[in-house]
Structures are given as C-alpha cells and as structure tokens.
Amino acid sequence: MxxxxxxxxxxxxxxxxxxxxxxxxxxxxxxxxxxxxxxxxxxxxxxxxxxxxxxxxxxxxxxxxxxxxxxxxxxxxxxxxxxxxxxxxxxxxxxxxxxxxxxxxxxxxxxxxxxxxxxxxxxxxxxxxxxxxxxxxxxxxxxxxxxxxxxxxxxxxxxxxxxxxxxxxxxxxxxxxxxxAASPPRSTPPRGPDLADIKGQQAPKRALEIAAAGGHSLLMVGPPGTGKSMLAQRLPGLLPPLEDDEAIAAAAVQSLIGAFSPERWGERPYRAPHHTASSIALVGGGSPPRPGEISLAQHGVLFLDELPEFPRTALEALREPLETGRILISRAARQAEFPARFQLVAAMNPCPCGHLGNPLKACRCTPDQVSRYQGKLSGPFLDRLDLLIEVPVIPPAELQALAPGETSAQVAERVAAAQVRARARQGKPNAQLAAQELAEHATLDPAAQALLTRTAEKLGWSARSFHRVLRVARTVADLAGIDAIGPAQVAEAIQLRRGLPSAHQH
CATH class of the missing domain: 3.30.230.10 (Ribosomal Protein S5; domain 2)
Known part of the structure; x- marks a missing residue:
C-alpha cells in the first residue's frame, strides 16, 4: 500500500x-x-x-x-x-x-x-x-x-x-x-535529613510540624545561620508517603521535562530554585509551554530562600496558584494548564545586612533600608501565607549544651495522625478548606471566637488572614487529637502569624 x-x-x-x-x-x-x-x-x-x-x-x-x-x-x-x-x-x-x-x-x-x-x-x-x-x-x-x-x-x-x-x-x-514492560518495584523512599540534626529552635520546629500536618505555607525570618534552610530541607521527611494517585500526578509533571526516574517513585518533590529565577521559570512557559518550578513541586515542597531577592513579578505570580492549586499559561496561540498543588516554604533575612534582632551582632541598616527591604514582599502576597515565624539566634555556648531533639520519624507519626483526622472529617488537608467549609469543620467555642475576633480587629486582618488563622487553629487541634477549637489553639495560631520584625528593633 x-x-x-x-x-x-x-x-x-x-x-x-x-x-x-x-x-x-x-x-x-x-x-x-x-x-x-x-x-x-x-x-x-x-x-x-x-x-x-x-x-x-x-x-x-x-x-x-x-x-x-x-x-x-x-x-x-x-x-x-x-x-x-x-x-x-x-x-x-x-x-x-x-x-x-x-x-x-x-x-x-x-x-x-x-x-x-x-x-x-x-x-x-x-x-x-x-x-x-x-x-x-x-x-x-x-x-x-x-x-x-x-x-x-x-x-x-x-x-x-x-x-x-x-x-x-x-x-x-x-x-x-x-x-x-513490567512496572518497577515500588519501595518507600528514604526520609532524607533528620530533624534531630537541628538543636534547639523548638518554636520553629513546632511551626514546621503544624505546616506539615495541615499543608500550610510557611515563611521563616531570621539572621543568617539560624537553621532556616535546614528546617526547610527536613519538611519532606515529616510528610507521609505519597498515595498512588498523588505519586502518579507528581511523576507525570516531572516526566514532561525528562526529570523522572522510576527509582524515585513516591518521593515527594523538593524544588529550591535560585533567587535569580524569573517568573517564567517559576510559573512555566515557552512554546509549547512547559511546567515551571511550582508545577514541578506538585504534591511536594517549593523552597524559596532569600525570598525578597526574587523578582517582584515572580513572587506575585505565586499568588493565584497558592489559592487555586493550578496554573493556566495563556499565550496568543494556545493555553496550557498545569497542576500546582505544592507546599510553599520560604526563608528571608529580616533586613539587608541580616542582623536585625540579632543579640550577638548589631544591625547596621537604617529603618528606611529595613522598610524598603521588607517592602519587596507585597501585602497581598504575605496575606496568602499561613505561618510567619521568626527563627532566632542561639548563642554558641547555649547551642553546644543542647541535647538532640525529636527525630523526623517521631514528628511524622503525629503529622500522619493529624492528617488522617482531617481527611476522615473533610477529605482534604486543612489548608485547602474553602471559606464556606470552615463554618462546618472549624467551629470555635465562644471564648476562642472572642479572642480571634478581637485580635483580627486589633491587627487589621483581612478576611483571608482571618480564615488562614482559623485553618491553622484547626490543624493545631488535630495535632492535639481534639475536635473542639478552644482559646489555646487559637492563641497558638495567632502567635504563628506575628508578621515581620519591626524596623524599630534596633
């Protein structure tokens, strides 16, 4: 023929x-x-x-x-x-x-x-x-x-x-x-770096546990060398293994750029692009469009170190996928949609020199320099982050005397139990609860409701910030194994959203 x-x-x-x-x-x-x-x-x-x-x-x-x-x-x-x-x-x-x-x-x-x-x-x-x-x-x-x-x-x-x-x-x-072709054997991936390697920093470790349990985004602020990057690298080890559908979805995106190998089946992606990455590198693009870093982190962790150094357009491009879990790339000729259900973890210094609030080294930045540096992060972008915490400096003498803390496996057990509670109740992580679903799954007792309302009015929170604190409080209650959200859970959630350090801490 x-x-x-x-x-x-x-x-x-x-x-x-x-x-x-x-x-x-x-x-x-x-x-x-x-x-x-x-x-x-x-x-x-x-x-x-x-x-x-x-x-x-x-x-x-x-x-x-x-x-x-x-x-x-x-x-x-x-x-x-x-x-x-x-x-x-x-x-x-x-x-x-x-x-x-x-x-x-x-x-x-x-x-x-x-x-x-x-x-x-x-x-x-x-x-x-x-x-x-x-x-x-x-x-x-x-x-x-x-x-x-x-x-x-x-x-x-x-x-x-x-x-x-x-x-x-x-x-x-x-x-x-x-x-x-036979499907290769599917083994449980290794957990990676252990949380026990980090001495001290109990408050940031607690925030990392809450972020893992609820799927919350996290911003860590602190001077250089306090362990922000080490904490971020240990987040995948706190998360439970990917389910088959999640593993397929993550692997399919990796396969689009030829970066997947069957030996890495079930491994949560961990992407840490350099701060010179453009908005197209993060979101995706090209002709035909290819996925960017946020899609390559599907069902995994996207770590952005030196957050204010990223181009403003790149950070603003994160706003929509943080809310929707997908990214739509529109060009004149075609459109392409990629999944973007990732967990954002970011780290930054509090000021250009990095030593604002450091008891061991004086900050040499002026208040105007601090304000300009922190102003690189827009209000709408910060509004979409669940947890904003400080990672303090630990003096060397105190650091040497500290004993190793809990291992990643110990914390992962609590995280898994909290996630099981959340999925049994609502079928999704707490971070993905819609505003209308919070009324059903995150009810507060009167004292907790009064505390949250009073704090939101005093700090001038938007409705989005209010709902994010409510989701975090729901996760804190799940980690405690309780259904009711009381003042203690709301207070901890409020503490985990204290915002950036003030320029007046000189």
Missing amino acids: SLAIVHSRALDGLAAAPVTVEVHLANGLPSFTVVGLADTEVKEARERVRAALQNSGLGFPHNQRITVNLAPADLPKEGGRFDLPIALGVLAANGQLDAAALARFECAGELSLAGELRPVRGALAMALAVRREAEPRPLLLPEASALEAALVDGLDVRAARHLLDVVAALQPNSEQGLTR
Missing part, C-alpha cells in the same frame, strides 16, 4: 493529545516532506529516519515522493517522539511490515542513526491519556520510557530497544512479540 496510518500523541501541557501520523508514498521527484505544524526537531526526523532505516538494513524509498502529515494540523508538535511513528509509517506504506498489526498500537520514540530507540519526554502523561480512552491501545515505547509508562496500572505497555525488534514483531504471521 502507498498510504499508512500510525497512532501517536503530542504533549499539550500535561495532556497528551492524539496525533495521527499519515505517511504517503507517490511517484514524482524524490522528496521527504513533513507537514502539520511541526517544529524544527520534528522536521529533522527526516534525516534520522532515513539513516536509521538504511543502517538497519531496511529499504528506504529513495526514488519516491514521501509526504508525512501529522494531524490535527493546528496542534503544535515538538521533540523527537515522532521518529518511530514516521519510520514505521514509511515501512508500512512501502509494504515492509503489516499495517494492520501496526494500527493496533500507539507509539512514540526517538531514533538514533543506527536505529536504536531513545527515551522521550512525557511517557507518563501519554500513558495517563491512553488509559482514559474507552478502548485503550497498547503503547509501544523505547525501553526506558516503557518502564515509566508501566507505572500506570491497567495499561498494556510494550518495550523495544531497536527498530529491528519492532519490525520483526510487526511482520505478517510473526511469532516474535514485543516485550511487555
């Missing part, structure tokens, strides 16, 4: 839209044309396919006009993922393999010039999209990508190392089958 059809998929954000690869051979001047909104990488497939077929000992129709159409024509296609579908389409159109057998599969893969199959980005996203189909086809992928796709349950994934393996399996009446 002179026309062959091969099924594949193109990445469109986290979605993997179906693409029909149509290959037509015709008489005429020899040419090899790829149409269908293909970028440079896809058009370069012509040379990779030609060399791979020749070096594999397979026939290439040199004296014919080859037209490859990637449909739908208005969907951008990028990457080397269409090398394998195009090569198989050329062979099927030329009668070198069984077109009917090929039509049963969906395939993707990059080809080396020798015909070896190389992994592609987004294998997990592709597998998730295929599983949603009413009648999912088997997936044919390079070996490394097939191991990734096999993490999706209920899907037939076949792996191949070389183009010749695929061709042999797709011959008429062939008894040679493609290897079925």
Whole structure:
C-alpha cells in the first residue's frame, strides 16, 4: 500500500493529545516532506529516519515522493517522539511490515542513526491519556520510557530497544512479540535529613510540624545561620508517603521535562530554585509551554530562600496558584494548564545586612533600608501565607549544651495522625478548606471566637488572614487529637502569624 496510518500523541501541557501520523508514498521527484505544524526537531526526523532505516538494513524509498502529515494540523508538535511513528509509517506504506498489526498500537520514540530507540519526554502523561480512552491501545515505547509508562496500572505497555525488534514483531504471521514492560518495584523512599540534626529552635520546629500536618505555607525570618534552610530541607521527611494517585500526578509533571526516574517513585518533590529565577521559570512557559518550578513541586515542597531577592513579578505570580492549586499559561496561540498543588516554604533575612534582632551582632541598616527591604514582599502576597515565624539566634555556648531533639520519624507519626483526622472529617488537608467549609469543620467555642475576633480587629486582618488563622487553629487541634477549637489553639495560631520584625528593633 502507498498510504499508512500510525497512532501517536503530542504533549499539550500535561495532556497528551492524539496525533495521527499519515505517511504517503507517490511517484514524482524524490522528496521527504513533513507537514502539520511541526517544529524544527520534528522536521529533522527526516534525516534520522532515513539513516536509521538504511543502517538497519531496511529499504528506504529513495526514488519516491514521501509526504508525512501529522494531524490535527493546528496542534503544535515538538521533540523527537515522532521518529518511530514516521519510520514505521514509511515501512508500512512501502509494504515492509503489516499495517494492520501496526494500527493496533500507539507509539512514540526517538531514533538514533543506527536505529536504536531513545527515551522521550512525557511517557507518563501519554500513558495517563491512553488509559482514559474507552478502548485503550497498547503503547509501544523505547525501553526506558516503557518502564515509566508501566507505572500506570491497567495499561498494556510494550518495550523495544531497536527498530529491528519492532519490525520483526510487526511482520505478517510473526511469532516474535514485543516485550511487555513490567512496572518497577515500588519501595518507600528514604526520609532524607533528620530533624534531630537541628538543636534547639523548638518554636520553629513546632511551626514546621503544624505546616506539615495541615499543608500550610510557611515563611521563616531570621539572621543568617539560624537553621532556616535546614528546617526547610527536613519538611519532606515529616510528610507521609505519597498515595498512588498523588505519586502518579507528581511523576507525570516531572516526566514532561525528562526529570523522572522510576527509582524515585513516591518521593515527594523538593524544588529550591535560585533567587535569580524569573517568573517564567517559576510559573512555566515557552512554546509549547512547559511546567515551571511550582508545577514541578506538585504534591511536594517549593523552597524559596532569600525570598525578597526574587523578582517582584515572580513572587506575585505565586499568588493565584497558592489559592487555586493550578496554573493556566495563556499565550496568543494556545493555553496550557498545569497542576500546582505544592507546599510553599520560604526563608528571608529580616533586613539587608541580616542582623536585625540579632543579640550577638548589631544591625547596621537604617529603618528606611529595613522598610524598603521588607517592602519587596507585597501585602497581598504575605496575606496568602499561613505561618510567619521568626527563627532566632542561639548563642554558641547555649547551642553546644543542647541535647538532640525529636527525630523526623517521631514528628511524622503525629503529622500522619493529624492528617488522617482531617481527611476522615473533610477529605482534604486543612489548608485547602474553602471559606464556606470552615463554618462546618472549624467551629470555635465562644471564648476562642472572642479572642480571634478581637485580635483580627486589633491587627487589621483581612478576611483571608482571618480564615488562614482559623485553618491553622484547626490543624493545631488535630495535632492535639481534639475536635473542639478552644482559646489555646487559637492563641497558638495567632502567635504563628506575628508578621515581620519591626524596623524599630534596633
């Protein structure tokens, strides 16, 4: 036959839209044309396919006009993922393999010039999209990508190392089958750094425990060297292991940039971009759009050190995903939506020199310099943070005398118990409770209600700040194993939102 059809998929954000690869051979001047909104990488497939077929000992129709159409024509296609579908389409159109057998599969893969199959980005996203189909086809992928796709349950994934393996399996009446990819073993990931390594700092450790139990965002303010970064690095170790659906969602985003390996299955992402990162680096972008740091931290921790040093536009871009748990990237031609259900942990110095409030070293900043430095964080941005705490300096002599504190495993037990209480009551972490849900799940006794109302009026809190303190108080009660929220829980939640140190602490 002179026309062959091969099924594949193109990445469109986290979605993997179906693409029909149509290959037509015709008489005429020899040419090899790829149409269908293909970028440079896809058009370069012509040379990779030609060399791979020749070096594999397979026939290439040199004296014919080859037209490859990637449909739908208005969907951008990028990457080397269409090398394998195009090569198989050329062979099927030329009668070198069984077109009917090929039509049963969906395939993707990059080809080396020798015909070896190389992994592609987004294998997990592709597998998730295929599983949603009413009648999912088997997936044919390079070996490394097939191991990734096999993490999706209920899907037939076949792996191949070389183009010749695929061709042999797709011959008429062939008894040679493609290897079925097995899901790699899923082990519990290591906890990472231990909280017992940090001596003292009981109040910040308590805030970290509350943040872990309720999924709350946290800003730590303190002089250099007080342990802010060490505390942030230990937050993933306090969180329970990812459930299968969460692990798949986190891994799918990592797969879009080729950063996921099956050995890291179930590991909570921990992203710590440098403070020179732009708003596009955090949010995502490009053409076609790719996820940024906030999406790569899906179901994990995003740590922003030296928070005021980040560009103002980058910090303001965090406001919407902190509220909604998703990010919509809109461009003139297309839109792409990525998940953004992450836990924000940030750290900053209280002033430019870093020593405001440090009893061991005098601050040399003027009140105006302190105000300008802290003013880099807008009120609406700070309003969206649940916990704002100070991490004080511990004198060296006192630090040496302190005994090691609780381990991460001990704190993680309490965190897990509190999360179980919250999910049994409302099906989600306390940080995700909507305002209308707080009335049902975070009721206060009269004394606690009076304390919270009085404090909110005195400090001039917005309704958003009021609700955030209420969510934190709900988490404090869950850690204590009680249903009622009393004055003690509200008082602790208020203390955990004291704000930034004043410039008048000189």
